[in-house]
Amino acid sequence: MKSREEGRVGTLGIGALAARFGLAPHVLRHWEAMGLLHPGRDAGGRRRYGPDDLTRVATILILKEAGLGLSTIRSLSAAVDRTARHEILRPAAEELRARIAAAQASLELIEGGLGCEYEDVTRCPNYRRLIAEAVAPIS
Numbered sequence: 615m616k617s618r619e620e621g622r623v624g625t626l627g628i629g630a631l632a633a634r635f636g637l638a639p640h641v642l643r644h645w646e647a648m649g650l651l652h653p654g655r656d657a658g659g660r661r662r663y664g665p666d667d668l669t670r671v672a673t674i675l676i677l678k679e680a681g682l683g684l685s686t687i688r689s690l691s692a693a694v695d696r697t698a699r700h701e702i703l704r705p706a707a708e709e710l711r712a713r714i715a716a717a718q719a720s721l722e723l724i725e726g727g728l729g730c731e732y733e734d735v736t737r738c739p740n741y742r743r744l745i746a747e748a749v750a751p752i753s
């Protein structure tokens with residue numbers, strides 16, 4: 615009797631591919647349903663993943679780590695030219711820049727608290743400056 619992981623030479627079953635990347639098999643099924651993966655099938659109808667599929671899974675994971683959502687990744691994979699790619703990536707870059715600025719401001723506040731010599735942090739010049747900026751009248 616053949617194992618579920620056996621099949622075409624050089625391919626992996628869904629369980630083996632999922633394990634290789636530390637994913638649950640249902641994640642790969644979801645990505646397939648979204649059109650991100652297109653695995654071949656063996657004679658029994660089971661998914662078989664080849665080298666191109668491994669590259670695709672790695673690409674999806676890297677793009678997700680960069681902050682892109684699955685629908686953006688799908689659009690990016692369908693983009694056929696540089697202009698289309700730029701139209702997809704430009705908003706993602708702007709969003710990431712905004713998140714970086716917010717994280718930088720948070721770090722500044724925390725480092726100000728760490729560097730404050732006062733017992734009462736509300737007396738620290740950095741804290742007072744940030745509060746003054748936050749409550750400044752809108753001009």
